[in-house]
Amino acid sequence: MTVPLPTIQILSVTVPVEAICRRLGACGAATPVQRHAVEALLPAIQTALPAKGSYALRTIHWVSEDQVQLEGGDVIQSRNVAKLLQGNDLAWFSAVTVGSRLPDLARQAMAKGDGTNALILDAAGSECVEEAMNWLQAMATRQLLSRRLALDSRRFSVGYGDWALSDQRLYFQMLPMEQMGVRLGPAFLMEPEKTITAIAGVRKIR
Numbered sequence: 001m002t003v004p005l006p007t008i009q010i011l012s013v014t015v016p017v018e019a020i021c022r023r024l025g026a027c028g029a030a031t032p033v034q035r036h037a038v039e040a041l042l043p044a045i046q047t048a049l050p051a052k053g054s055y056a057l058r059t060i061h062w063v064s065e066d067q068v069q070l071e072g073g074d075v076i077q078s079r080n081v082a083k084l085l086q087g088n089d090l091a092w093f094s095a096v097t098v099g100s101r102l103p104d105l106a107r108q109a110m111a112k113g114d115g116t117n118a119l120i121l122d123a124a125g126s127e128c129v130e131e132a133m134n135w136l137q138a139m140a141t142r143q144l145l146s147r148r149l150a151l152d153s154r155r156f157s158v159g160y161g162d163w164a165l166s167d168q169r170l171y172f173q174m175l176p177m178e179q180m181g182v183r184l185g186p187a188f189l190m191e192p193e194k195t196i197t198a199i200a201g202v203r204k205i206r
Contacts, residue, residue: 013135015045019127024120038120045124048101051132052180055094055140057202060085074170080161081199084154088201092140092151095175096132097182097195098125125194133196148205155198165189171197 017038024034059071063086068076070091076082085091106121133155141151159165165188171177172184183191190197 013049013051013128013132015042015049015124016127016131017042019131020120020123023123023127034116034120037116038124041117041120041124044105045102045121045128048105049098049128051096051098051129053094053096053132053136054175054177054180055092055136056174057090057092058174060088060091063088076163076167076170078161078163080156081163084152084156084199085201087203088152089204090149090202092144092155092200092202093171093174093197094133094136094140094155094200095171095177095180095182095195095197096129096136097180097190097192098129098132099181099194100192102128103193129194129196133198137198137200144202145205150203150205152201152203155200157196157198168197 020038021035024038025031058074061069061071063069063082066077066079066082068078068082068085068091070076102121102125106118106125109115109121110118137151137153137155141153144151156163158167158171168184168188168190177184181192182195185191
């Protein structure tokens, strides 16, 4: 049986300044002007947080080369996911969102003709949601260990590799996505856009 945790307010997410600067620098380091602009926007970025997250566990019935069957009969068709979950007892399904405030700030900056700040705010949203997922996974690792369950540090997301984007529906079946303010669009794209889902393996400690 799937038992989602209550929605979690991720209060301890620190704005990952270095990661934002790396994203802005693309193939190299961010310019001094870009770094100064990032630092100037830190109060606005921090105010747009915290993030929200939740996770749930599903029992794995079997894993083949390119499929995973979960309790309840759901089947994930993906070699990438099958390889990730091989040898695990459970699948960890997680979702994190930083909401709509950062994307809204980015759009407002662009509407004012401030492309630099728009780019920074967009990069901040992407990096903050990844940092929030890292935080959620670290928290889940500690919680599950107390139940003699080991959460793999590796994770994989819907829409990457050969995992069909349509499987986002699984997260909306298992997790309180709507209570987190997340909607699923007709093309299986999530809104707000700075929302990510992930899967990882969990082994019973015997």
